[in-house]
Amino acid sequence: MLDVVQVSKWYGGLQAIADASLTVAEGAIVGLIGPNGAGKTTLFGVISGFVPPSGGEVRFAGTAVTAEPPHLRARRGIARTFQIVQPFAGLSVHENIAVGAYLRHAHRADAMGHAARVAERVGLGPMLDQPAAALTVAGRKRLELARALATEPRLLLLDEVLAGLNPSEIRDILPVLRSIREGGVTILMIEHVMQAVMALCEDVYVLAQGRMIAHGPPREVCEDPAVIEAYLGHGMAARIQAAAHA
Numbered sequence: 001m002l003d004v005v006q007v008s009k010w011y012g013g014l015q016a017i018a019d020a021s022l023t024v025a026e027g028a029i030v031g032l033i034g035p036n037g038a039g040k041t042t043l044f045g046v047i048s049g050f051v052p053p054s055g056g057e058v059r060f061a062g063t064a065v066t067a068e069p070p071h072l073r074a075r076r077g078i079a080r081t082f083q084i085v086q087p088f089a090g091l092s093v094h095e096n097i098a099v100g101a102y103l104r105h106a107h108r109a110d111a112m113g114h115a116a117r118v119a120e121r122v123g124l125g126p127m128l129d130q131p132a133a134a135l136t137v138a139g140r141k142r143l144e145l146a147r148a149l150a151t152e153p154r155l156l157l158l159d160e161v162l163a164g165l166n167p168s169e170i171r172d173i174l175p176v177l178r179s180i181r182e183g184g185v186t187i188l189m190i191e192h193v194m195q196a197v198m199a200l201c202e203d204v205y206v207l208a209q210g211r212m213i214a215h216g217p218p219r220e221v222c223e224d225p226a227v228i229e230a231y232l233g234h235g236m237a238a239r240i241q242a243a244a245h246a
């Protein structure tokens, strides 16, 4: 469904992404992890069309979309959430979700009807008429998810939807993510909550300092010395191994 081929991105003299490639198969949930500043959000920007790459290609469902603006990619079925959740505070939960629904439903009644169904899917049904500003952090995260889902994506890019949630809120939202996937939506997720990555993803990519340094099943990737060093610093993989055998 998605092929990112040797993408690079320079911000002036800083290389945020260096020849990074990844593939997401249709129907999968794939994780994208890496230390702070690794380039994960920039890569999401490149995939969704908000950030023009300095080199490389993005292919969606077999078509090169690298030069297409975000709204055309959205129409093809790519949706993303943002790490910093910014709902339209003056609008209700229902109206916020309808903003996404207008992509495929031109009439207000259709968009509102679709938005109400999406709200049910993410557990916001009872909050439909509340102002978005009244939602808790967990509620805002669900609203961000709902707004993206309302565009009826084929590929959903989730940028840290679990950040800021407590363990019970995380437990509550995992089944929602699973059901979205079971509904036929392919998911690529940036996530720091490793428990969730382990529970949801069959495949994980690791980005560090703009380079894709590892790829594979989550358990294997977490034991990869290059990944341990990227998170904890040079020499840590050997020290952890020595401590384990002491």
Ligand SMILES: Nc1ncnc2c1ncn2[C@@H]1O[C@H](COP(=O)(O)OP(=O)(O)OP(=O)(O)O)[C@@H](O)[C@H]1O
Pocket: 011, 014, 016, 034, 035, 036, 037, 038, 039, 040, 041, 042, 043
């Ligand atoms: N618009 C920009 N202009 C200049 N530098 C930028 C810009 N956006 C990101 N960067 C830099 O690019 C690098 C990658 O940032 P990015 O936000 O993509 O990393 P990240 O992996 O998403 O980090 P985090 O986990 O902290 O969100 C960082 O060094 C960042 O400071």
